[in-house]
Amino acid sequence: MPKVLISDKMDPKAAQIFRERGVEVDEITGKTPDELKAIIGQYDGLAIRSSTKVTKDILAHATNLKVVGRAGIGVDNVDIPAASAQGVVVMNTPFGNSITTAEHAIALMFALARQLPEADASTQGGKWEKNRFMGVELTSKTLGLIGAGNIGSIVADRALGLKMKVVAYDPFLTPERALEMGVEKVTLDDLLARADFITLHTPLTEQTRNILSAENLAKTKKGVRIINCARGGLIDEAALKQGLDSGHIGGAALDVFVTEPAKESPLFGTPNFISTPHLGASTNEAQVNVAIQVAEQMADYLVTGGITNALNVPSLSAEEAPKLKPYMALAEKLGSLVGQLAHGGIARISVHSEGAAAELNQKPIVSAVLAGFLRVHSDTVNMVNAPFLAKDKGIEVREVRTEREGDYHTLVRVSVKTSDGERSVVGTLFGNEAPRLVELFGIKVEADLDGPMLYVVNEDAPGFIGRLGTTLGEAGVNIATFHLGRRSAGGEAVVLLSLDEVVSAELLATVKALPGVKTAMGLKF
Ligand SMILES: NC(=O)c1ccc[n+]([C@@H]2O[C@H](COP(=O)([O-])OP(=O)(O)OC[C@H]3O[C@@H](n4cnc5c(N)ncnc54)[C@H](O)[C@@H]3O)[C@@H](O)[C@H]2O)c1
């Protein structure tokens, strides 16, 4: 039974779903990195929010880990390249808390417009400062949206409902989508010059870090009010403080900080500054949503192999998984076969699906070919890290599909281009289930690729098969199945034998010395 650790505070629904889906679960929160390292080795899955930092060091101790699930959106607390390199799937729940976070941004916009926190503190402090708190209306004001994805577009929708004008800066926003959202797509400079309120909804990347830098803050309208419910680091906090102190910035509300938890900050106590402790996603509804979603996604992966919302591997629905499973087994065996037989630098691997195979999601099939191919040289390769490793090795990967059926109703052809030229192996599924090799380097041969095997290329001549059988028999090696193929009568022939044990180096040398043998190799599946 797979075992999952929930290491951050999460709605109890998550643990309930894991148990219902046959996944054992421990909830142990608040561990230090060293404490986490000591226990992480026993888990197949790790469910987190933002407190647990899944570093390379933690991953190195997570020897059984298959999946990290983030109950939320941002995965900046997970070292995704390290997880990918280790073959660990990283998933998030991209929509579960979007409405809640958008509402928090709108709440902070209202709070800034009417100075609600200061007015509350003053009133509860026994002062009745009716003349001190003069607000601004939102109606007809311009809201500048930086980042118009899931959350940004909900914020835009709510702001339009408040009769604001919304201008958006997002390099990936298409004019059609902007039209659909009812916003005006603008450049960043235009947004800075026009917005009365600015709200940030981008991830923190090298392009967005300090997107509101001192230079850009200086381009804003005097009195601008700024909201950040996305990620700390999008605003230069020192420049923000200066802008608030000088009065150029009329107010700022931060839910997120460069350093979290933000227990101290030069911004604290600044007039017109509001802060919340990363509460964007903190509503009952959002926390139930993300807990259910993360547990379902992780359980799907651990129990059925279905992949949803993964950031480092193509999605594979729980419905698709059983259909693709035999293809992935076939693809892996073909990849392994070419990996064992190919020599020289590999320039390209092409995966060509034909007939029924071409109708399926190709990404998992290609990943399985690469995993089988690369696993020949490393035990730690799996479907998650194989595409990254292939890229690292400079191997070009091609995917081709032909829906028309050929001799077989379904076929997968794996071709490898090396310095010696391009060679292919081809396989099909018998009864839609059993992987079977049907062609090897242009020679028709039918074989199951299973267990230890012996591969021999010889000159087709009478008596050879008998001599080979005798040689193996004399060495006490039992032949399970015998598969033959040849290019032409008297030409090059291929023998593939399934054996009950791995051929020893000594026996291989004897086979190679048989008259007519061109190549002999032990294979393993
Ligand atoms: N405060 C919280 O508790 C909380 C909760 C949920 C999400 N978040 C954060 O909110 C942010 C947005 O989440 P989302 O679900 O809307 O993400 P999303 O991926 O749907 O949208 C992000 C948008 O940013 C845009 N973008 C990327 N680079 C940009 C750039 N250089 N300039 C302008 N736009 C750029 C993208 O094109 C995309 O449209 C994320 O950082 C997420 O982690 C915070």
Ligand SMILES: O=C(O)CC[C@@H](O)C(=O)O
């Ligand atoms: O888990 C949280 O409370 C914060 C989540 C939020 O930052 C996110 O990126 O989804």
